[in-house]
Amino acid sequence: MNMRKNLCKAVLGCIFSLAGVLLLSACGSSGASDLHEAEGYYFDTDVELKINDKNGEALLKKCFSLCEELENTFSPSSSSSELYKINRRTSDTVTVSDDMADCLEEALTWCSRTDGAFDITIYPVSSLWDFRSGKTEIPDEAAIDSALAKVDYTKVHLDGNELTFDSPDTMLDLGGIAKGYASAKIKKMLKEEGVSSALINLGGNVSTLGLKSSGTKWTVGIQKPFADRGETLTTVKSSDSCVISAGIYERYFEKDGKLYHHILDPKTGYPKETDLNQATVISTDDAMSDALSTICILYGQEKAEEFIKSQGLDVTVLFTDKNNNITWFPEESSDLSAS
Template sequence: MKTAFFTPLLILCMLSACGCQTRLSDPVTVTGYKLNTYVQISSYINVSRSVLNGCLDLCDTYEQLCSRTLESSTLYAVNHHQTDEIPAELGELIATGLDYCRISDGAFDITIGSVSQLWDFTAEQPAVPDAAAIANALQYVDYTKVELTPLENGNYRITMPEGTILDLGAIAKGYIADKIKDYLLAHDITSAMINLGGNVLCVGGKSDSKDFTVGVKKPFTQSNELLLTLNLRDCSVVSSGTYERYFYENDTFYHHILNPATGYPYDNRLTDVTILSAVSLDGDCLSTTCFALGLDDGLALIESLDNIEAVFVTTDGSIYYSSGMSRYLNE
């Protein structure tokens, strides 16, 4: 599972927009280090920079809601049993995560936190956790033991066993991107790009007749070599890959997408899954879910869903597309 709010870099080719509003050839852009990554919001509608700064403020607001590691966050309080009543937004996010746990039959599991906290892929010298510690942590990984009960005040009651730790790092950035899009549209910004450290959400298009162009970086390349480029409008692009955070120990490769059944990284011949969806939260959930399921089952899941497309990349460099992906490819 993704353990922080981090996804692979997507190269943005953000071009000008035109239409009934005042459009810009060069966007108004704000940047910041939020959610443990670099965030960039660019509007092609002439707008006050203070409005865009509100997007950065939203990143802080939602980090306070759903960060596993931030001691002041609501999720931290839940994981440490300091509260069992949570606001509606956090309840709805957890409910969505649990839905994808069920869809994958536990191959994706938001209760992976007891295990993911043992793995530190950002350390100066990352190391494989002690096997006994992983085995102990695995006893707390079971999404079926998390229960949400709606309350009359609109909040939720959450119950889960002592020792269970929710980790929403695999889904939170998609949720936040959707909230930022809602905020932009509320301020009449209909042409924009939201980039939350590689989770990209296009608001509108380049113009009424032209799409934005987004490039997906090729796995394990040090340069900006692209795997593919996409033509997108009102669409999210989210990737999960073994090249995001990894290290070697005793010549063995370890990456950050953990198998809830073993506590160790998945070994399923995949290096990347990229999802296209209208809702970024769906893309975020599906990128990790499909990676966990593997090529055959992951592709079958995508084909069963409406208006969702995907690209799978295997360790030998082979690329597999869902049936409707071709209409987005910039060839």
């Protein structure tokens, strides 16, 4: 009988040890990394978030609700958004939200610094063009001319949260800066929540916080223009910085052998003739990188370099020319270069 008891004890001991091993392995597989990832749809694009934090799931939700809030501020097409209402105002002066005021202040600075080469009042023109539906329609010349007459950022004045328009037909399009503003705001929130490692990707506007869980910098691929999405030209390293590209390949159509892309010249109302396929701006200021990437395309490489120098901007730019050759400006840095 004793022998039987001992036997039972021995076998039960084995079972418990095995159960312990199984339990440990289960814990090990789920606890090895606190990386939480999710994708969503905001700002008319796909949003990808990676957060290394034990509260990752709750923080992902918080990020997405912030995206929703900001989309409801900056969307030009959603009838419930603040921008939509501003564009269809009934009075010359509108009181705007803090986010709208902050983003507008930054945006108007770039309009002024570029003397209107970058102009957020381009909405009457940009709303005529359709680069998304697959149609290849060039807007009527008379319609473009009439819309162009409404484009002038100097008719917009911001004083605190008071936004005043000199003209009733001035309409705003913050597409060139709002995503940069949004990623900066998401990053700030995550920092305040104590997160030390995250990646925010708002439709190709990539912004990083800290290092990956492996202790290395995040790697960001640079899309190869006109190639399959996801095919990259090169890769850069990023930590507490943003990597934001603008390019003529992102939204475009071809008609009669000519390419019509979405980066419109506020002076002509047509896609800007440029020597660049793409410009990628790396900095610690997301809104600046967003605006500057578009400004680089609008200016072309030489003028963009002069502009960056004259403004004393602390940025690194990767210019991609029409042959998809990359030039670093001011120079390739080993901190950023992954190769």
